[in-house]
Amino acid sequence: QVQLVQSGPEVKKPGASVKVSCKAPGYSFSSYGISWVRQAPGQGLEWMGWISAYNGNTNYAQNLQARVTMTTDTSTGTAYMDLRSLRSDDTAVYYCAFTQNPYTSSLPFHFWGPGTLVTVSA
Amino acid sequence: EIVLTQSPGTLSLSPGERATLSCRASESVTSRYLAWYQQKVGQAPRLLIFDASSRATGIPDRFSGSGSGTDFTLTISRLEPEDFAVYYCQQYGRSPYTFGQGTKLEI
Numbered sequence: 051q052v053q054l055v056q057s058g059p060e061v062k063k064p065g066a067s068v069k070v071s072c073k074a075p076g077y078s079f080s081s082y083g084i085s086w087v088r089q090a091p092g093q094g095l096e097w098m099g100w101i102s103a104y105n106g107n108t109n110y111a112q113n114l115q116a117r118v119t120m121t122t123d124t125s126t127g128t129a130y131m132d133l134r135s136l137r138s139d140d141t142a143v144y145y146c147a148f149t150q151n152p153y154t155s156s157l158p159f160h161f162w163g164p165g166t167l168v169t170v171s172a
Numbered sequence: 173e174i175v176l177t178q179s180p181g182t183l184s185l186s187p188g189e190r191a192t193l194s195c196r197a198s199e200s201v202t203s204r205y206l207a208w209y210q211q212k213v214g215q216a217p218r219l220l221i222f223d224a225s226s227r228a229t230g231i232p233d234r235f236s237g238s239g240s241g242t243d244f245t246l247t248i249s250r251l252e253p254e255d256f257a258v259y260y261c262q263q264y265g266r267s268p269y270t271f272g273q274g275t276k277l278e279i
Contacts, residue, residue, distance in 0.1 A: 051229075085269075087217075095209075095217065095260055095271040111268045145216055156264050158207040158222035160229075165216055 052077055052148055054163035061169045067134045070166045072146030079127035080104045083149040085159055086120060086131045088142040098144075101129065104152035136170045143167050174198055174263050178272035186279065191248040193275045195261035200241045202265025208237055208246045211274075212257045220259075221246060251277075 057071040072084065086098040099110035101120040108120055119132040129146055144166045147159035175198040185191055195206070204224035209217035219228040221237035224244060234249040248255055256279055261272040 094273050095262070097262075097269040097271065109267055113268075155267065155269070156202075156205060158205075158219055158228075158262075158264055159209075159217075160219050160222075162216035162218070 052082075052161040054146060054148065054161060056144075056146060056163040056166045059167040059169070061171065062136050064137055064170055064172055066136050066170075067132060068136060068168050069130055069132045070144050070146075070168065072129045072131075072163050073127055074148060074161075075127070077127070079122070080124055081150075081152060083152045083155060083157065084120070084122070084129040085147045085149060085155070086118075087145045087147055087159070089145070089165075090139070090142040093142075096142075098131070100149075100155035102152040102155075103129065109155045133168075136168075138170050141168065141170045173268050174201065174266055174270050176261050176263060176270055176272035178259075178261060178275045180275060181273075182276045182278060184278050185251055187251050187253055189251050191246075191251055191255070191277055193246040193248075193259055193277070195239075195244040195246070195272050197242040197244070197263060201244070201263045204240050205263060205265030206237075206239070206244050207262045207264060208235075209260045209262065210255075210257050211260065217260065248277075253279075 055073045085100045117134045121130045146163040148161040149157035179194045206224045208221040211217040225237045258274045
């Protein structure tokens with residue numbers, strides 16, 4: 051069972067950017083793909099995009115493509131999700147989820163991080 | 173994008189009963205790439221079923237999935253107290269990988 055660690059809660063003003071991190075200590079990071087999923091308060095789940103930890107290939111949800119960047123740092127085994135031009139409706143818990151193959155994004159999410167609450171408020 | 177519609181929105185049952193949750197897709201789901209997740213309050217989702225009918229590691233056999241094309245079902249054969257939660261279906265066959273709106277299973 052892969053245990054994921056995410057960065058702490060963030061409070062941001064509208065128009066700012068946020069960068070959330072996700073790490074899998076002790077695991078072969080390059081063997082995985084990482085999806086990011088968010089959940090607004092009291093709402094359902096929204097897939098944001100995916101990145102391969104092997105080669106950095108990405109697949110973003112079209113509605114967020116202009117504002118989101120997903121990256122990895124293989125030296126530290128950390129994935130990052132950067133969301134720009136924040137709005138109040140970006141307030142949500144942001145989850146990372148690892149998939150067991152770095153070559154395709156068409157996989158179920160076997161392992162989930164605990165989530166990072168991002169609050170956007172003036 | 174593929175829209176997933178779950179029914180019912182809320183299901184009220186008792187421990188020991190059988191639960192049947194439905195997930196209907198707006199178009200056929202590629203290669204039965206359909207998953208079910210369980211989410212309890214304040215927790216991350218947990219994968220229960222993938223590829224429509226395969227149980228994830230450590231998931232009790234009272235959970236089963238079935239279906240193909242546009243109609244999928246999650247069945248919990250005998251409800252345990254810890255099964256009361258929100259359940260989401262998700263298709264991962266075609267990007268964007270969409271989720272249903274969830275079914276709340278309550279006592």
